[in-house]
Amino acid sequence: MQVDFYHLTRMPLERALPQVAEKVVANGARLLIVAAEEAQRLALDRLLWSYTPASFLPHARLGEGDDQRQPVLIAETLDAANGARHVALVDGEWRDDALDFDRVFHFFAEDQIAPARAAWKALAERPGVARRYWKQNESGRWEQAA
Template structure:
């Protein structure tokens, strides 16, 4: 199981997340995006439809149609009704249920850094979990820091 911690500093979530979504879909995998915040979920729904003029990232919010058919599902909690094996926690809150997936992406900003550090430390004591910490350099590119 792999957990990627993405510390958002120079690049906001709305620029970082679509790149991850593209890679997951491109690999043929499915993704669950989790946020407790209804406003954030609605914003992400709009973002994934039109973040770039030449893009199409097929997705839906949980309960908006046939959840099982969606390559990307946006939900308020860890409910992989689409059969996703990848999960993106985008509201800065770590959830241990993410460990039931093959890979987790944990996005957090400065407001959630203390909780992210606690999650990082807590996962370090568990067998079978590979942790990677990504931060942005001065040019805004992601670099693996740990």
């Protein structure tokens, strides 16, 4: 399984997450987006409907639609009612249960570096876990740093 750490320095989550979600869905996979705070889940719900004028990303919040049919599902916990094998942890909080998925996208901001480093180090000891660390360069493009 693969864990991708995304250090948000130049691009906010509101721009980075839709890009990742679009790629997951375009590859025929499903995504679970996890955020502990209700306000963040509501904001992400609105964002995925309107982040570009020409398109939207079909999705729902857990329990508010036919969860099983959703390519992208937003939830408070790691309840992949849509059958997702990919999960995006968008609130900076690492959850060990995410290792039950095939791929994890762990987004964190500057003020969340210490817990992200702790998660990175802890995962080094886990067999079968491939870790990648992505940071943004001066032009805002993602570069693999580790």
